[in-house]
Amino acid sequence: MSVETLTLDLAKIRADFPGLAGGWHYLDSGATAQKPQSVIEATVNAMGRDYATVHRGVYARSANMTLAYEEARRKVAGFIGGQEGEIVFTRGATEAINLVAQSWGGAHLKAGDRILISTLEHHSNIVPWQLLRDRVGIEIDVCPLTADGRIDLDAAERMLTPAHKLVALAHVSNVLGSVLDVERAVALAHGVGAKILIDGCQAVPRIPVNVAALGVDFYAFSAHKLYGPTGIGALWARAEILDAMPPWQGGGSMIDRVTFEKTTWAPAPTRFEAGTPAIIEAIGFAAAVDYVQGIGLDAIHAHECGLVKTLRGALSAMNDVTVFGPEDSAGIVSFAIDGVHPHDLGTILDEGNVAIRAGHHCAQPLMDHLGVPATARASFGLYSDESDIAALIAGIERTKRIFG
Numbered sequence: 001m002s003v004e005t006l007t008l009d010l011a012k013i014r015a016d017f018p019g020l021a022g023g024w025h026y027l028d029s030g031a032t033a034q035k036p037q038s039v040i041e042a043t044v045n046a047m048g049r050d051y052a053t054v055h056r057g058v059y060a061r062s063a064n065m066t067l068a069y070e071e072a073r074r075k076v077a078g079f080i081g082g083q084e085g086e087i088v089f090t091r092g093a094t095e096a097i098n099l100v101a102q103s104w105g106g107a108h109l110k111a112g113d114r115i116l117i118s119t120l121e122h123h124s125n126i127v128p129w130q131l132l133r134d135r136v137g138i139e140i141d142v143c144p145l146t147a148d149g150r151i152d153l154d155a156a157e158r159m160l161t162p163a164h165k166l167v168a169l170a171h172v173s174n175v176l177g178s179v180l181d182v183e184r185a186v187a188l189a190h191g192v193g194a195k196i197l198i199d200g201c202q203a204v205p206r207i208p209v210n211v212a213a214l215g216v217d218f219y220a221f222s223a224h225k226l227y228g229p230t231g232i233g234a235l236w237a238r239a240e241i242l243d244a245m246p247p248w249q250g251g252g253s254m255i256d257r258v259t260f261e262k263t264t265w266a267p268a269p270t271r272f273e274a275g276t277p278a279i280i281e282a283i284g285f286a287a288a289v290d291y292v293q294g295i296g297l298d299a300i301h302a303h304e305c306g307l308v309k310t311l312r313g314a315l316s317a318m319n320d321v322t323v324f325g326p327e328d329s330a331g332i333v334s335f336a337i338d339g340v341h342p343h344d345l346g347t348i349l350d351e352g353n354v355a356i357r358a359g360h361h362c363a364q365p366l367m368d369h370l371g372v373p374a375t376a377r378a379s380f381g382l383y384s385d386e387s388d389i390a391a392l393i394a395g396i397e398r399t400k401r402i403f404g
């Protein structure tokens with residue numbers, strides 16, 4: 001693909017995002033992305049003009065809504081190279097991982113089984129496994145990082161044994177931006193007979209993902225980081241794995257037949273969607289997929305890589321700034337300024353209309369590893385541009401002057 005094809009029309013793109021109006025430099029897309037007008041309109045129409053329940057109505061509006069909801073599932077599946085029957089709509093990546101831990105883990109893991117996670121995981125890929133550990137007695141091993149902040153797959157290779165039943169790793173670190181070599185991780189996990197779950201929360205908005213080509217078993221992500229609504233995400237799991245998983249929540253919709261003596265379950269994925277689903281959000285999710293596909297993830301990735309290079313270069317030129325993570329981070333740059341707490345930096349930057357994230361980023365074990373209580377994090381979206389970086393750098397210079 002030529003460089004021209006990969007260049008984004010930023011003026012046009014930025015005009016699609018009402019949340020960016022007013023000269024605001026939004027550098028917190030890793031926390032949640034702004035929404036394009038098409039997503040806003042899709043959700044407004046789903047909540048207004050087209051609103052009805054799904055899966056039960058005998059009237060046309062409900063039948064149409066059911067079609068739209070299932071079309072959303074098809075789109076989300078296609079977006080990551082999966083089949084529609086393999087997508088469970090969840091509240092987000094957090095719920096998707098909890099679903100796997102409670103349903104698959106509860107049914108398939110027993111005391112003494114081991115799972116492997118890594119030092120850089122988000123709390124949502126740590127705590128669900130600890131809850132499972134407390135319930136069934138599994139052991140959790142933690143794969144270390146390389147010096148530049150990648151998951152050290154050489155170490156993983158040495159650590160993995162046939163006792164490992166699951167490997168659960170982030171595709172892209174929400175703090176360091178480091179990109180996992182998923183294909184190698186899959187080969188290592190499968191080599192010892194373990195399944196592999198990938199937390200794709202930060203990957204799906206930034207790099208093209210094809211779960212079938214990658215060969216993963218579970219893939220979790222959230223719509224709101226992909227320019228879609230909050231309150232919805234997806235668990236993708238290979239059909240034969242999903243089919244063999246028991247339900248994890250009971251209620252309406254997830255059943256086949258209920259009597260007081262015995263209840264039988266609906267097939268997957270419906271079996272995992274108890275209650276009235278997030279109908280409006282699913283339709284917004286599909287609109288977000290359309291929007292991102294319309295621009296193209298190759299182009300988005302190339303654009304964000306360029307921004308990362310510029311920002312890392314500018315920060316590295318300052319001798320009182322530590323930049324974390326590898327050079328080829330995907331869309332995310334974490335850093336620390338000597339003598340300035342990230343919260344103070346974040347507050348001063350806000351006065352200059354620059355929004356960054358400051359804190360532990362729901363990755364406290366990674367902060368412990370880095371030896372800092374918090375970092376400042378700039379994370380890009382497809383709408384970010386050089387003016388955002390310039391405003392950030394100006395704000396950093398100002399902060400340093402204030403702190404003497």
Ligand SMILES: Cc1ncc(COP(=O)(O)O)c(C=O)c1O
Nearest residue numbers: 092093094122124174199201222
């Ligand atoms: C890498 C990663 N995993 C999981 C999550 C959790 O996502 P959510 O809060 O949307 O469930 C996040 C959100 O910050 C994340 O960055």
